[in-house]
Amino acid sequence: MDTYKLTAFKPDGEKLLDESFQAGNDEEAKELGRRLLAEKNLEDNTHRCTSPRGKLVLFHP
Numbered sequence: 001m002d003t004y005k006l007t008a009f010k011p012d013g014e015k016l017l018d019e020s021f022q023a024g025n026d027e028e029a030k031e032l033g034r035r036l037l038a039e040k041n042l043e044d045n046t047h048r049c050t051s052p053r054g055k056l057v058l059f060h061p
Helices: 026-039
Strands: 002-009 015-023 046-050 056-060
Antiparallel strands (some): 046 056
């Protein structure tokens, strides 16, 4: 399991979410990130999820 980082922002750059979570691979992290964003009603905000290797696995401008 790897630790992934999920962040979401307001248009002015203020962080709305800054969370880490565990996932077995990038695809699982992508799904878990989407689920977390939906639970917090943040899927329409700018967001990104990065892997521990710095890979961008989920992004919405």
